[in-house]
Amino acid sequence: MSLICVGSIAYDAIETPFGKRERVVGGSAVYVAYAAANFVKPVNLVSIIGNDFDREEIKALEAKGVSFEGVERVKDKKSFFWSGRYHLDMNTRDTLVTDLNVLADFNPVIPDSFQDSEFLMLGNLHPATQISVIRQMKIRPRMIAMDTMNYWISSAIEDLKLVLGMVDLLMVNDAEARELTGDYSLVKAARKIMIMGPKFLIIKKGEHGALLFHGNEVFFAPALPLEDVFDPTGAGDTFAGGFMGHLAHTKDISFENLKTAIIVGSAMASFCVEKFGPERLKEISKPEIDDRIRQFIDLVNFDISLV
Amino acid sequence: MSLICVGSIAYDAIETPFGKRERVVGGSAVYVAYAAANFVKPVNLVSIIGNDFDREEIKALEAKGVSFEGVERVKDKKSFFWSGRYHLDMNTRDTLVTDLNVLADFNPVIPDSFQDSEFLMLGNLHPATQISVIRQMKIRPRMIAMDTMNYWISSAIEDLKLVLGMVDLLMVNDAEARELTGDYSLVKAARKIMIMGPKFLIIKKGEHGALLFHGNEVFFAPALPLEDVFDPTGAGDTFAGGFMGHLAHTKDISFENLKTAIIVGSAMASFCVEKFGPERLKEISKPEIDDRIRQFIDLVNFDISLV
Numbered sequence: 001m002s003l004i005c006v007g008s009i010a011y012d013a014i015e016t017p018f019g020k021r022e023r024v025v026g027g028s029a030v031y032v033a034y035a036a037a038n039f040v041k042p043v044n045l046v047s048i049i050g051n052d053f054d055r056e057e058i059k060a061l062e063a064k065g066v067s068f069e070g071v072e073r074v075k076d077k078k079s080f081f082w083s084g085r086y087h088l089d090m091n092t093r094d095t096l097v098t099d100l101n102v103l104a105d106f107n108p109v110i111p112d113s114f115q116d117s118e119f120l121m122l123g124n125l126h127p128a129t130q131i132s133v134i135r136q137m138k139i140r141p142r143m144i145a146m147d148t149m150n151y152w153i154s155s156a157i158e159d160l161k162l163v164l165g166m167v168d169l170l171m172v173n174d175a176e177a178r179e180l181t182g183d184y185s186l187v188k189a190a191r192k193i194m195i196m197g198p199k200f201l202i203i204k205k206g207e208h209g210a211l212l213f214h215g216n217e218v219f220f221a222p223a224l225p226l227e228d229v230f231d232p233t234g235a236g237d238t239f240a241g242g243f244m245g246h247l248a249h250t251k252d253i254s255f256e257n258l259k260t261a262i263i264v265g266s267a268m269a270s271f272c273v274e275k276f277g278p279e280r281l282k283e284i285s286k287p288e289i290d291d292r293i294r295q296f297i298d299l300v301n302f303d304i305s306l307v
Numbered sequence: 308m309s310l311i312c313v314g315s316i317a318y319d320a321i322e323t324p325f326g327k328r329e330r331v332v333g334g335s336a337v338y339v340a341y342a343a344a345n346f347v348k349p350v351n352l353v354s355i356i357g358n359d360f361d362r363e364e365i366k367a368l369e370a371k372g373v374s375f376e377g378v379e380r381v382k383d384k385k386s387f388f389w390s391g392r393y394h395l396d397m398n399t400r401d402t403l404v405t406d407l408n409v410l411a412d413f414n415p416v417i418p419d420s421f422q423d424s425e426f427l428m429l430g431n432l433h434p435a436t437q438i439s440v441i442r443q444m445k446i447r448p449r450m451i452a453m454d455t456m457n458y459w460i461s462s463a464i465e466d467l468k469l470v471l472g473m474v475d476l477l478m479v480n481d482a483e484a485r486e487l488t489g490d491y492s493l494v495k496a497a498r499k500i501m502i503m504g505p506k507f508l509i510i511k512k513g514e515h516g517a518l519l520f521h522g523n524e525v526f527f528a529p530a531l532p533l534e535d536v537f538d539p540t541g542a543g544d545t546f547a548g549g550f551m552g553h554l555a556h557t558k559d560i561s562f563e564n565l566k567t568a569i570i571v572g573s574a575m576a577s578f579c580v581e582k583f584g585p586e587r588l589k590e591i592s593k594p595e596i597d598d599r600i601r602q603f604i605d606l607v608n609f610d611i612s613l614v
Binding site: 088089090184185186187188205208209211217218219220221222225226227228229256259260262263293297298299300302303304 | 395396397491492493494495512515516518524525526527528529532533534535536563566567569570600604605606607609610611
């Protein structure tokens with residue numbers, strides 16, 4: 001009933017209209033782990049770090065129930081580093097620096113002790129790396145979910161198509177769904193993507209919420225309207241962590257429960273953007289999460305009677 | 308229990324990626340009336356037309372329960388004409404022609420027979436014109452709702468502030484809410500707008516749905532994900548018509564019922580975009596509307612239990 005989470009661990013430098021941080025822990029695996037650990041333990045991390053990675057950050061994650069057994073530490077290299085600057089609307093950003101460092105040699109190895117995990121989240125990595133992880137699993141997990149990005153759509157489409165045929169669920173943003181299919185209509189794009197393999201598809205629309213597709217069914221969850229978005233970095237990965245954490249906790253992969261998982265993921269993402277990097281996620285409590293989920297219920301709940 | 312709807316009646320020339328129409332009936336009042344007439348009769352139209360306006364279009368609206376008693380016909384001038392071309396994403400458009408014609412002299416007069424109307428929808432017009440209508444009402448309607456646009460925000464802000472202090476509800480799109488307040492955050496913008504007067508605020512986000520604000524409460528309704536948006540012209544006015552039509556029909560202006568009205572409005576708007584101009588609205592049936600509302604329930608309904 002545990003969750004494996006494969007992805008990057010990084011240091012980020014982030015600049016938003018509200019301020020800047022020169023060095024904050026980041027990477028998809030960190031956000032997924034912080035969010036998921038509120039719902040399921042252990043969260044089995046598979047990633048790679050350099051000699052510069054702070055021991056205190058590892059301890060903080062381990063204290064939340066995150067296992068570092070699958071995280072390789074490279075002695076003579078630095079951790080993955082990313083730097084970005086957000087525009088005033090907070091919806092667009094410029095990437096200033098991408099130093100792959102250790103990530104350039106990332107060949108994830110799944111420890112034996114992780115083999116009983118029934119839920120697998122493949123963060124945004126080269127599709128060939130994602131395939132290698134799936135092939136290492138001796139028993140196929142009940143739910144394999146993956147993220148990807150426009151870079152792999154344009155540079156590794158054949159590998160991407162291969163891995164899409166191996167997973168249960170794809171999470172992408174609206175621009176990626178459009179680029180992957182050539183369709184502007186997300187309904188049409190969704191149909192094409194599900195033919196490529198995944199029977200579930202989540203299209204993330206940032207501040208405009210998220211859509212879940214499955215066969216002919218569709219579900220929509222809004223993002224919480226917030227006074228301020230302080231730093232959107234990691235919001236999508238935090239969403240994925242809350243989503244997969246809820247599924248791994250409940251062990252229920254019905255469409256109905258995936259809808260609930262989307263609400264949980266949206267609630268977690270709404271915390272993420274309130275402070276820089278994963279700062280807000282580090283301090284979050286169960287009552288706060290429950291309260292936030294109640295706000296989502298109030299936000300969309302209506303009672304209509306058709307005569 | 309009837310509804311007064313003040314706004315433009317026009318001929319439009321529309322070009323979308325799916326085709327073009329040289330001359331199709333349009334204007335805010337026409338869309339509001341076609342949508343509202345499914346829920347309340349009569350819909351009391353207050354508008355102005357030229358000598359070129361087709362008698363058959365009037366008959367079609369009258370057959371739906373729309374009264375033309377408040378529509379002035381000018382013998383020696385043409386009807387308002389608007390022409391626009393939509394971009395590929397269907398979210399942005401260029402206005403090619405705006406011939407005000409009769410609309411330049413529009414001084415709406417509320418007929419005595421309309422005086423008992425408890426619901427008043429003020430379409431997008433000069434704020435001074437909106438004020439003149441409100442002042443003509445001998446008994447203040449229970450719900451006065453208004454639309455506006457960026458043009459009046461920049462060219463008639465003093466009159467706009469005056470009318471905002473006289474109405475119960477403002478409907479604007481996200482860009483207009485931001486322009487009116489200078490706040491990018493819609494939550495902050497909403498708070499400022501409600502201080503200006505209206506106790507209810509609807510912020511329309513097009514394909515991204517609509518938000519309803521009232522005091523500290525907020526409700527969100529998505530737009531229905533559609534395979535194709537054929538022509539977005541009039542979708543916002545159709546939303547307003549379904550919304551006000553439901554309120555006038557139920558005579559209930561509680562926050563709970565406004566939520567339902569937003570769903571009804573969203574359902575009506577989802578029909579509007581399926582064909583050119585108001586073509587789809589002309590042919591719509593009650594069972595189709597009920598079925599569409601059921602799709603909205605399925606789209607957002609989830610069942611979550613907090614432990």
